[in-house]
Amino acid sequence: MPVNNLMKDIVINTLDEVLKKEAPADVSSASRDDIIAYVLNRVPPKYVTSERGFLYGILDARYKVQERIDVLFLIYEAIYKILKRRDPASAARAITVPESTAYLPHLVGQVLEESTLSVIPDVEVTLMFGTAPAAMIDSDWENPYRTSQATKGHFHFWPKYSDSAMKTTSGIPFKLTFRHPHCIDQAIDVSLDVSGRSDFGVSRFIPIVLMKAKEEGKDFPWSQ
Numbered sequence: 001m002p003v004n005n006l007m008k009d010i011v012i013n014t015l016d017e018v019l020k021k022e023a024p025a026d027v028s029s030a031s032r033d034d035i036i037a038y039v040l041n042r043v044p045p046k047y048v049t050s051e052r053g054f055l056y057g058i059l060d061a062r063y064k065v066q067e068r069i070d071v072l073f074l075i076y077e078a079i080y081k082i083l084k085r086r087d088p089a090s091a092a093r094a095i096t097v098p099e100s101t102a103y104l105p106h107l108v109g110q111v112l113e114e115s116t117l118s119v120i121p122d123v124e125v126t127l128m129f130g131t132a133p134a135a136m137i138d139s140d141w142e143n144p145y146r147t148s149q150a151t152k153g154h155f156h157f158w159p160k161y162s163d164s165a166m167k168t169t170s171g172i173p174f175k176l177t178f179r180h181p182h183c184i185d186q187a188i189d190v191s192l193d194v195s196g197r198s199d200f201g202v203s204r205f206i207p208i209v210l211m212k213a214k215e216e217g218k219d220f221p222w223s224q
Contacts, residue, residue: 006046011039015075031082038078039071073108076151102169102194103137106158109206111147111178111186113213119153120180120211122146127157127190128175134159161194169194176206183211 015035107127113120126144127134133143137158145155159174166172170193178186186209 003047005040007043008036008040011036011043011071011075014071015039018072018075018079034082035075035078038082039074042074043071070106070108073151073154073156076154077156080148080151102161102163102196104159104161104172104192104194105204106156107176107190107204107206108154108156109176109209110152110154111209111211112153113183114210115213115216117210119147119149120183121148122180123153123155123183123211124177124179125155126177126179127159128177129159129165129173134174135162136160159192166194176209178209178211180211182214184214186211 015032019032109125111120111123111125112118124144124146129135134157136143137160141156141158143157143159145157147153147155172192172194174190174192176188176190188206188209190204190206192204
């Protein structure tokens with residue numbers, strides 16, 4: 001039997017569920033293919049060679065909850081970026097991870113408004129290393145990152161490990177900062193360890209960050 005990437009089925013099925021629920025009118029068949037390619041370029045493949053349906057059931061049942069969240073987040077991120085970009089040449093460009101023997105975990109988190117637990121659009125989230133924004137593993141990972149309704153207030157970083165700057169493989173200090181004109185600034189410290197794997201099994205989930213309004217009782221522009 002031919003070799004198949006199990007992740008392709010998982011991504012397609014998850015995307016279909018999202019599109020059925022969200023039903024964004026602007027997602028054409030071409031955009032759908034771009035979204036699938038975007039996600040598959042950012043998750044490790046899982047290849048099967050025989051009894052595909054049987055193996056699918058076994059592997060899907062064992063598929064990590066954490067990785068499911070990664071796929072779901074990446075789908076929302078892809079929808080937002082691809083529809084915003086509207087650039088077929090850029091959308092078709094493959095996303096590659098540079099060769100390396102050391103990787104930092106990717107970071108996933110969510111920021112919400114404290115009193116209503118609602119999504120706050122346009123929060124500027126920055127991953128800092130020292131006094132500057134941390135370098136990302138490639139140019140498609142934004143830092144700073146701006147939250148949106150499309151990604152449900154989630155933020156996502158994949159920092160690049162630097163032998164010369166970090167000089168260690170454990171307890172590397174980073175700081176996440178959160179800024180929005182209508183909210184009080186927030187900052188949290190994050191310590192990361194180096195891994196020899198460049199996959200989404202090595203990830204760090206940040207507890208939900210709650211931002212407080214500068215003026216209590218005042219309606220926010222995004223809630224009107």
